[in-house]
Amino acid sequence: MPQPYDVITMGRIGVDLYPLRTGVPLARVDTFGKFLGGSATNVAVAAARLGRRAAVVTRTGRDAFGDYLHQALRDFRVDDRWVTAVPGLPTPVTFCEIFPPDDFPLYFYRQPKAPDLELRAEELDMEAIGAARVFWMTGTGLCAEPSREATLAALGHRAKSGTTVFDLDWRPMFWEGSTGTAADEARPHYARALAQATVAVGNLEECEIATGEREPHAAARALLGAGVELAVVKQGPKGVLAVRRDGTTAEVPPVEVEVVNGLGAGDAFGGAMVHGLLAGWELERVMRFANAAGAIVAARLACSSAMPYAAEVDALLDGRAPGPEPCPDPASGADGNPGPAAAPGGAS
Incomplete structure (x- = not known):
């Protein structure tokens, strides 16, 4: 069998169209940047x-935007072998407005249905998913069939082996709420996923959806009670709380930066957390590193394209500026860097 992946993620993909000017409402924006997106x-x-061997399991439309996403994944050195097309459904597009420091409205265009919700259990490479050192799934993957069944089947196949992360990823607009509110519909599915995951990560609202608890320590206890071994509660300006089942706790304050666009910070946190867990770092170091990665983005x-290299994260933690945002350059890859050899920092 080929070498296992460090991490396989499963969930959303799409094209992000972001204004190139901040503080301007969408109705007045006239220039956009096009980016690979999806949590x-x-x-x-x-x-x-950060040097990890990564792959994503998702679906796009069979269209020009889908072609763009495949190329972007390859440029970022993410394996796209399990990114397949769904005929008849368009690749999703997401617009946003950017009003720093804390207002970033999102506008999702995923009609009539997002291709990434057409993932099917019988089409998954369960051998690769089971062998991955980390498997990462999201709450959005539970919002509709057949993606829900596929996600739960992947979790069941993992059987809590390795590190299995449930990103609570609450997007109420993706849930139909036909049997009540969106939260009412989501909770039982979240409970099934928590019972099969080893790590849960979410912000205060997401923790409340999953457990009914919003106070950070109570939310962490509830997540542990639901079945995970590590609960990570992101508190925005108050930092992050992480608690293991054995009682090991890390409370880490935020890294102060001038916020431009907070939308990708949680995903940077997630990727950096995966890196730290794989490296076997102690819990506080993992959370500090992940916090700093999120702050950079x-x-x-x-x-x-804003995701940092390890040397940039280390620089910020050492009190040094991490450097300017990479500029897209199709001739040298999606982010203006020539490839892994030029990326500072190593992987353990």
């Missing part, structure tokens, strides 16, 4: 930037 996909990019305009 699970961004996490894979973030891990790859929050200080940049883009998401995927």
Whole structure:
């Protein structure tokens, strides 16, 4: 069998169209940048930037935007072998408005249905998913069939082996809420996933959706009670709380930066957390590194192309500036860097 992947993520993909000017409402924006997007996909990019062997399981439309996403994944050194096309469904597009420091409205165009929700259990490479050192899935993958069944089947196949991360990833607009509110519909599916995951990560709202608890320590206890071994509660300006089942706790304050666009910070955090867990670092070091990675992306305009290298994260933790945001350059890859050999930092 080929060497296992460090991380396989499963979930959303799409094209992000971001204004190239901040503080301007969408109705007045006249120039946009085009970027690879989608939470699970961004996490894979973030891990790859840190030297990890990463792949993503998702679906696109059979269209020009789908072709672009394949090329972008390859440029970021993320394996796209499990990114397949769905005839008749367009590749999703997401617009945003950027009003720093904390207002970033999102506009998702995923109609009539997002291709990434057409993932099917019988089409998954369960051998690769089971062998991956880390498997990362998201709450969005539970919002509709057949993606829900496929996601739960992947979790069941993992059987808590290795590190299995549930990114709570709450997007209420993706849930139909036919039997009540979107939260009412989501909770039982979240509970099934938590019972099969080893790590849960989410912000306060996401933790409340999953557990009914919003106070950070209570939310962490509830996530552990639901079945995971490590609960990570992101608290925005108050930092992050991480608690293991054995009682090991890390409370890490945020890294202060001038926020430009906070939308990709959580995905950078996720990819960096994966990197730290794979490296076997102690919990506080993992959280500090992940916090710093998220801060770097929050200080940049883009998401995927803004993901930092390890040396940039280390520089910020050492009190030094991590450097300017990479500029896209098709001649040298999606982010203006010539490839892994030029990426600072190593992987353990």
